[in-house]
Amino acid sequence: MTTISLSPASLKSEYRRLFSRAGAWGFPLLLLCACTQPEAVTISDAWIREAPPGAMRLAAYLVIENKLSSTITLTGVSSESFATAQIHQTTMDDGVARMRMIDELAIEPGQLQSFNPGGMHLMLINPKVNVVAGDTIVLVLHFAKQADLTVDAQIKVGQ
Amino acid sequence: MPFPAKSPLILLTAVIALIGGIVAARFLISTERVSPEPVNATWLRAPRPLPEFELLSHSGQVFNKESLAGNWSILFFGFTNCPDVCPTTLGTLNRVVGEIVARGNRQPRVVFVSVDPMRDSVEKMAAYVPYFNSGFIGLTGDLADLQTLTRELGVAVSYSPLESAVADGEQQNYTVDHSTALFLVDPDGRLNGIFGAPHITEQIVDDYLIITGQS
Incomplete structure (x- = not known):
């Protein structure tokens, strides 16, 4: 069995990596989707x-x-x-x-x-x-x- | 004794009350049980004999009025191109017979009669009907023979074209409007009861057992 543990520091870098990947427009778009979800x-x-x-x-x-x-x-x-x-x-x-x-x-x-x-x-x-x-x-x-x-x-x- | 003059009167009153109580109890706690009535089904107190008819079972055997002998039968009229009401009802009938057997009674014969004999061949019925229960019997045959049965039982059947053509070029694109009632036939081939829609398993089982005199 493999156990993956992430320290707070590695989590922070993980988030940073994710956001940089999503790009500048990714996060606002994600927010927009979340807001419009109930209207569907x-x-x-x-x-x-x-x-x-x-x-x-x-x-x-x-x-x-x-x-x-x-x-x-x-x-x-x-x-x-x-x-x-x-x-x-x-x-x-x-x-x-x-x-x-x-x-x-x-x-x-x-x-x-x-x-x-x-x-x-x-x-x-x-x-x-x-x-x-x-x-x-x-x-x-x-x-x-x-x-x-x-x-x-x-x-x-x-x- | 404090009230010697009144004691015979009290004694008499007590005896009368005791006798009255015994008489009332005999009336109220009667050992004779009133036979129960079906709650939802229609019970024909004078059973109506079915007419002579001759159709084919899904195994290709002749099935006529005599084939109904020896067991109670539940008849349901439908067609295999019916995707909604017919499979729903056959599924309900599967649960009905399961419950009747679970309560310690003999499994009734379930007969699914096609009101679409033009499309429902013996082979089609053989593939369709046993899917719901291996003991169920499917019937098809000549339209005239079918009508002998539907007319007598008051089963409404009408054929309506479906508006749009089917992509595979099927010529006979129509649907069949049909009664959804279940007909209870006794081992002598006589109609005894009718179960109307909606078909609720528990209600059908309870009424079936009352009409057939089982428990």
Whole structure:
């Protein structure tokens, strides 16, 4: 086992080395990032339900939080691991389940939009890879007037 | 004795109170238990026989009304291109049968009937259904045979095109709207109960055991 111990003097020189590497603009930029962090769109709890062998339609679930002061619009989803992906919504009407594609989804400032089983989901069509629990798959969310957001979705056995 | 004149009256009152107490106790602590009612499921007190039908199991065998004999069955209607409601429900049914067995009862037969026989071949059902539980049975077949069953059970099925074309050029790009109810069929092929959505494992197990007269 290797133990690394840093004396206060060596720590100081380590910091100095780091700052000199970051350059004159590095530190202010870092501060700026830290300040703007809460004003963002975050994606969390992304997962894909493991499907039986040969299944051509899978569902991904996640949570999008709009921490911006303006409305954002989700316009689509894509993944290199699937031929196509769409935004879908399941609705229950008098005991009948209906699944429909949604072109776009507006998320208000401060809104937490959940994609859950039996509600909204991202439909992943025709997998190009084996979708096995424990692996992750990269999903790219597309927004209107907003940069794409990439998320690693965990493949899990559905609950 | 301090109150000799009143003592017979007190004694009489005490005897009446004692008799009254015994009678009331017999009424209140009855040894006969009232049979429990299902909380969420619909219980058909007059079971309804299923019509004659003939479909194919995922192992390619004929599956008809007679195939339902010998055990209680839970029927669920769905399709393999359904990525949300169907796998969720089949996962719930896997937990339901696990819990029924854990409580010391026989595992019921679970039958997943495809409402999309045009796309759900026997091979597709064979790959799909046992994934959830190796004991589950998948059924597919002719649309007319399927409709015999869905009409009788009141299963709503409709086919709706999906708006955008799928990249691989799949021609039949549609979805199927379908009832999500679970149908409980007795060993004589008669409908006994219906479990409506939402499907909560504990509630289904409790009601299943009440309707089937198990504990």
